[in-house]
Amino acid sequence: MTLLRDTPSTALSFCLASTFHLEFPVPLRRLAFTFLLLSVPCLQAQEAKPTLHEALMATRADRAGEPGVTAAFRRLAETYGTPLYIYDQPHIQGQVQALQTAFASRFPKLRILYAIKANTNPVVIKLLKAKGLGAEVVSRGEIETALRVGYTGPEIMFTSSSKNPGEIRRAIELGAVLNVDSLDELGQIQIEARQQKKQARISFRVNPGVDPHTIHQINTGIAESKFGLHLQDGLAFKAYEKAKGMPEIRIEGAHCHIGSQITEADGYVLTARKMLGLVKDLKEKLGIKLSFLDLGGGLGIPYEDGQTVMSPDDLAKALEPVWKEGVAAAGYEPTLWLEPGRFFVGGSGFLLTRVNTVKVTPLKTFVNVDAGFNTLMRPAMYKAYHRVRVIGKTKDPKLVDIAGDVCETGDILAEARTLPMAEAGDLVVILDAGAYGFSMASEYNARPMPAEVLVDGNAVRVIRRRGTYPELFRNTESAVPAKR
Numbered sequence: 001m002t003l004l005r006d007t008p009s010t011a012l013s014f015c016l017a018s019t020f021h022l023e024f025p026v027p028l029r030r031l032a033f034t035f036l037l038l039s040v041p042c043l044q045a046q047e048a049k050p051t052l053h054e055a056l057m058a059t060r061a062d063r064a065g066e067p068g069v070t071a072a073f074r075r076l077a078e079t080y081g082t083p084l085y086i087y088d089q090p091h092i093q094g095q096v097q098a099l100q101t102a103f104a105s106r107f108p109k110l111r112i113l114y115a116i117k118a119n120t121n122p123v124v125i126k127l128l129k130a131k132g133l134g135a136e137v138v139s140r141g142e143i144e145t146a147l148r149v150g151y152t153g154p155e156i157m158f159t160s161s162s163k164n165p166g167e168i169r170r171a172i173e174l175g176a177v178l179n180v181d182s183l184d185e186l187g188q189i190q191i192e193a194r195q196q197k198k199q200a201r202i203s204f205r206v207n208p209g210v211d212p213h214t215i216h217q218i219n220t221g222i223a224e225s226k227f228g229l230h231l232q233d234g235l236a237f238k239a240y241e242k243a244k245g246m247p248e249i250r251i252e253g254a255h256c257h258i259g260s261q262i263t264e265a266d267g268y269v270l271t272a273r274k275m276l277g278l279v280k281d282l283k284e285k286l287g288i289k290l291s292f293l294d295l296g297g298g299l300g301i302p303y304e305d306g307q308t309v310m311s312p313d314d315l316a317k318a319l320e321p322v323w324k325e326g327v328a329a330a331g332y333e334p335t336l337w338l339e340p341g342r343f344f345v346g347g348s349g350f351l352l353t354r355v356n357t358v359k360v361t362p363l364k365t366f367v368n369v370d371a372g373f374n375t376l377m378r379p380a381m382y383k384a385y386h387r388v389r390v391i392g393k394t395k396d397p398k399l400v401d402i403a404g405d406v407c408e409t410g411d412i413l414a415e416a417r418t419l420p421m422a423e424a425g426d427l428v429v430i431l432d433a434g435a436y437g438f439s440m441a442s443e444y445n446a447r448p449m450p451a452e453v454l455v456d457g458n459a460v461r462v463i464r465r466r467g468t469y470p471e472l473f474r475n476t477e478s479a480v481p482a483k484r
């Protein structure tokens with residue numbers, strides 16, 4: 001417990017002992033007793049002082065008005081500035097544990113990767129790597145990021161529907177799995193592998209034609225989406241048939257990813273059924289046995305107070321019978337791969353901002369903060385909902401918009417929220433900003449990139465320093481042309 005954390009506890013123990021020590025003179029015992037009584041409020045205050053991790057949890061639990069929580073955020077803002085991304089390390093580790101526990105007991109042949117696009121901070125990726133996760137990447141930059149944190153080429157899965165020749169070359173050189181999105185790409189991989197005198201390891205990204213009912217822009221497995229080779233009309237099957245005849249290609253698996261922020265298991269179940277049907281067909285009709293079947297990422301997290309979403313356990317439970325039936329029909333069991341991003345890091349992230357001004361207009365009240373869609377793109381881009389907490393305030397609730405500092409009407413971080421009234425200088429925290437927050441941030445409006453810190457207990461580690469004004473010009477004053 002936090003009691004006595006920073007207290008001179010030896011003095012208090014002495015007083016306690018003296019009070020009840022019958023051989024001590026009465027005046028001394030009275031004095032010790034008085035001192036003990038006087039220290040009670042002070043002890044209570046000590047007890048209320050939360051660690052930074054506890055302050056983050058309290059904020060999530062809508063207790064951001066408490067003095068200890070306020071003090072913790074003020075300390076962070078004064079030391080590291082705002083806007084500031086704060087990640088809670090135990091949360092990330094707990095999420096990995098939850099997924100591993102739910103799946104490992106039901107799927108003995110299991111491999112979990114981290115879709116690093118969700119949060120590409122190398123220290124965050126290292127946390128996930130330390131838990132045994134592989135890396136799913138979508139660009140040369142993400143390949144280099146994965147290598148930098150210690151992944152080897154063969155541990156990397158490279159998915160993109162539009163890979164450039166340099167990316168294909170690099171992935172083959174490294175021995176990464178290329179997750180192939182079209183026949184055109186397959187042909188290019190074949191030529192490059194021939195040149196490198198290597199066999200390229202591949203899977204096909206399959207479009208299963210399943211709608212998981214999520215936000216339109218992140219719904220990827222429906223027939224009209226740009227991703228993957230469609231199961232429909234046998235396109236995916238034909239791609240495998242073609243690849244089988246290519247000596248430069250080593251077929252290793254099949255992949256699909258039906259979307260992001262999925263909150264119900266049904267879409268996964270239907271997808272798994274369809275994909276296992278393909279697994280069976282490939283073996284029976286083409287003699288192809290896959291080493292893995294990747295069902296993608298997409299596991300949703302609760303963004304709203306009281307929102308319930310499918311848990312890893314719900315998903316594992318729902319998939320288990322379909323998987324068992326499918327592998328029995330196929331006559332063998334490929335390893336089940338999963339590749340979530342958001343699920344691991346989303347809830348760990350808190351975006352700390354400071355109020356610049358408050359403005360009352362005839363229609364609305366705007367609380368203008370020092371972050372915008374350049375810092376957190378999700379609300380503007382997807383109309384995504386993020387909970388907001390005003391730090392240190394509990395009174396005077398008002399209907400307000402939390403507005404960003406970008407010069408665009410659409411730069412509203414939270415619309416029509418009833419929140420304790422904030423004033424200039426107050427701190428406002430936006431929750432669940434750990435996934436697709438910093439990784440989608442930009443320097444738009446010439447605002448330097450925010451800093452990122454990682455919290456563990458009461459320890460804070462700066463894992464990315466704040467951008468600087470000179471950095472805004474870092475690539476414009478060089479005479480050397482950039483090459484891919």
Ligand code: LLP
Pocket residue numbers: 115118136159218257259260261296297298299339340341342343378382435436440
């Ligand atoms: N695998 C592939 C092939 C993906 O395209 C993605 C995400 C993932 C895995 C990880 O999905 P997750 O588990 O994080 O849902 N910017 C949007 C999300 C875009 C997701 C893109 N692909 C957002 O802020 O909601």
